[in-house]
Amino acid sequence: MRGIHPVAKPDHVPDAAVCDFDMFKDRDLLRDPHERVRDLLRRAPNGVIWTPHNGGHWAAIGHAAVFTVSRDPETFSSSPADAAGMARFAALEEKIGRHIPQQIPITLDPPAHGKYRGPLQATFSPKSAVGKREEIRALADSLIDAVKDQGHCDFLTSIAEPLPVQVFLKMMGLPLDRQAHFRHLVHEFLAPRGSAPEEQVRRQCMVADAMLDVIKEREHDPKDDIISLLWRTQIDGKPMTLEVMQDYCTLLFVAGLDTVINGIGFGIRHLAQDHSLQEQLRANPAMIPEAAEELLRRYTFTIPMRRVAKDVELAGYPLKKDEWIAIYLPGADLDPKEFPQPEKFDVQRENKVHIAFGAGPHRCLGAHLARVELQVLYTQVLAKLPTFRLDPDKPVKFHAGNIIAIDSLPIRWD
Template sequence: MNSADMANRVKKPAHVPDALVYAFDYNTDPEYCRDPHARAADLARNAPPIFWTPYNGGHWMVQAHAAVHEALRDYETFSSEHFSPEAFNSMMAELPEEERIPAPVPICIDPPQHAKLRMPLFSTFSPKAALAREKEIRELAERLIDGIAKQGRCEFQHDVSDIYPVEIFLGMFGLPVEKEREYRELAKKHLSVITPDLSENMLMMQAIAAVMRETIVERRANPKQDIISMLWALEIEGEPMTLDLMLSYCVILFIAGLDTVVNALGFGVRHLATDPELQRVLRANPALIPEASEEILRRYAFVAPIRLVKKEREFHGAELKEGERVMMFIPSASVDERVYRDATTYDMNREKHPQMAFGAGPHYCLGVHLARLELRVMYETILKKLPEFRLDPEHPPTFHGSIIAGPSSIHLRWDV
């Protein structure tokens, strides 16, 4: 172990038994960055179901399916509030308007305030609203796949995945689509490493807000048919929308809209490229694609949200203290053999159990219907327009860690 590695570790608290300590750094662990899901399965087999790691300031990792499922619903113990909303608002009120940092709402707050701020977004992300966009989403998918079909190869993340959900989101949101690469690079820069340093996270929020601020302010005076304009028209508990709250909404939706489907799609296409039999089955019967997609989401879940312990308690054999950080490690929970038999095997016909790729509890993914639609349409389009494709043996896939793990590059080849 080198000195740099030692410097990144913190001392184990006295209440944590040695048996529950397991060294894992979700940002830089070499095996996790080499293949997130192989490492997650290794952790599920070899690490305690709940363990404490000395990296990233020292925190708990919850990886048993039952424990993750319970904790994500128990917001009174496992809080999404990484700081007091009252203290944050008081601090921001003392700063000039142009220097204020957006609060990460409605993600980093708990009920009942969470529900009040999330509720106005339901109609925008409803099943009906998602399906109303299917035609434009399909046109975009076909344009992107037509653009690579004759090449016989592509780097899927750059050529397709980094564009497809991002362009959909920017169009819905009302941000300039011509800046899609700039926005995507900004999201990747700020989500590639997440530390417990709140000042770093606040600067990330500030940087993202800065690139949207001009458009957000302009929409207040000149509304259009987009999400930013819709948000300006809202009243929260009888009070008109403010610029501070607008920036907070927009930053969180920006992060969610520009990263999650990008990664889900990359993992899904990587799996299809390694499973020619599944490609043949789905080409012959496209009606099976939604079912196939759900098993891909189960097997390759990649989000690991952080919570703060709000009150001391014993939880599945671990003694948790108030203020400790807890990572809900959904990638390992998704291959828990106590829930999924032969869990690391992709099996579209397995006995159905709820998968947690979209989370659980009050913070269950708001954009789940749009995400499922985007994935289904892209899988349908790829399987319709490309012949059997495979991974390029000269360029193996690369990945990154963080609380949202994802592919960095997926090189594909096919015969033309």
Template sequence: MSSPITDVPIPAHVPAELVCDTDIVNDPDLLADPYAAFDRLREKGNILWSPKLGGHWIVLGAHEVREAFQKADTFSNYPTGIPPLNEFWPRKLIPQELDGDDHKRYRRLLTPFFSPSAIRPMADSIRARTHELISQFADRDEVEFVDAVARPLPSTVFLDLFGLPLEQADVFTDWTYQLLHSGSHEKSAEAGQNVVTYLIELIAQRRQDPKDDLLSTLTNAVVDGEPLTPDEVLDTAFLLFIAGLDTVTSQLGVVFHHLAQHPELQQQLREDPESIPAALEELLRVYPIVPPARTLTEDYTLGGVEFKTGDTVLLAASAASRDPEVYDNPDVVELHRGGSWTTAFGMGPHRCLGSHLARQELTIVLELMVEMVPEFELAPGHESKWHTAGNVWGLDKLQLRFKK
């Protein structure tokens, strides 16, 4: 997505040797393969600075990324400072862009809905929906996996949480894609407004006629003795909308892109389905899809580099969890590596609220794909087209061919 934000002069506190000319939204190297591009970028240093998109730091080393995640008061979640989402949504996304006690209060409200005990009962419905989706192409020679599974499945999970009919799934997935990955400011703004208009109407309905769903709980929730304002409900619902629909979609595409190129791993999973959870953790380590942005609330020295108050920082999760200083053969998926940690869901107090639900969805899709379809590979002529805007990496399409 082309951004109206132009290159900026190099600030006085940025050493010239740390400057790199990397555009994390439009750079051709990233759009060809963002993981390989960030691996190459890390070879230049664990911390770099780019003048693109208004100017920002890129933190690539594992130890530095981990430290920044843990220093949540200094590395603030607001404002993110990276387009396109910040260009459309002027207010804070709740609870993601809150810090300190404010973040704890609002996160505490949502935690019960995303705890392991809360999401475990959803497994049967997720499995049934996944089985239905895979059955539609299990006897075919090829399938476009993103449209067939990766997009529709997370949308139905979101619809269940919000108590909405499944018939609206296609509309929601289209709005999400247009908002975050269309490459057009006009389409992004239009889709964002569609989401907001829909949520405002839905929130009003739930206030008048509450259901047994997450949105009804939000509309009637109380924090510190005060009910949530309409804006607070909207800010929370909007975050759940974009996070719930986009991130799992992107992670599914990335995981199966790897599997399609590694038949030996597929074979391992088919012969030993019990190894799927370990394989998923390794795939999450090698392929995190979210490089989150932070803003400095005070001067801070990280990895020997001086950051200043107000600096924008991109925490390159993929580069951190593929850091050769931490892992041997860091870009290789090894089922029995052991002792690994992943940045896929972040770390510290802002660790992804929906991580348990995401893992459940990903695990079920892995289990049913190796059970229901034969070995698959990238279809002849398939060209991997990545998107990196919206602070989420993913594939627009993934054409798979089955070996029969």
């Protein structure tokens, strides 16, 4: 659905729905992401907009619209194309002579989605996540100790990035010494792109190809990792194939190497600006789990996409089959209709039931692990560092797209 230039408004789109908003390049979004999201909510009182950018698409911004789209996979499909489109995709694979990886199970709708999600449930269960707590704590301590005496660091590159990335690479069985290369691939995969088929194919293949040697090796030499586990999995009684392994690993790679980093970054950014909260949590670490949930609500950062599977009305607007809609989860968690004074961080907030991890059948599989990583890291940072602040000489840098992300987070405690 992404294109380079804005497109003309279709006749069925009401003028009231149109908003000049580029989810990748909007200047206000890149300057102050969540304030720009609040501005969009003010401009769209019914919680839905249409933008001419990136090929022209809808966006569910308000909580009610986001919740509706997330929980109705029959109308708002995760599949990138209908049956005819998938047939053309298969023909393209035959033409180029290779499998083009898809991100399963998030590109599947129920009931197929459940069949492919099921094998991963135990690996990302609450029990499994809690079992990694001490490993995560030891890694967090080592990363903090490496910069503690400096009195400053770019928190994103020094701590927020290597912590979840190294945990995930170990879980997958991928080499830690390729961490920088893998992160580069994720950035390239998620960057804005045109709609040329060749470019789409290249993006889909490059991530799977980067893991191909390890994927093939684990088929015959299994280890204690997710790739080996998946090789032992059967779907509908059928043995695993290399093509399905590439599909699985592409999704896990992109999700595991990007999402939690931004949750950590936004949380530390807030703490760096709220010294009283730092002291409150240092004095009472038992509050950290609740604070972590409120930080997730206040700074939700993921934007999944859905294809409109059939003509439907949403928030009074007519959406047509095969149009695209962005599920703007940050908007849902900043919607004043759902959260009074949503811009306010309130660890005592009565309703902190956010949807930072999504809603419906595609709710984030890694939510339990993410919570453990966030809670452990906040605990160790507050225990090991004195009061820290944003570096006044080095501004925080963001990028946007299907993830609202922090590129650089310089802090000081000298």
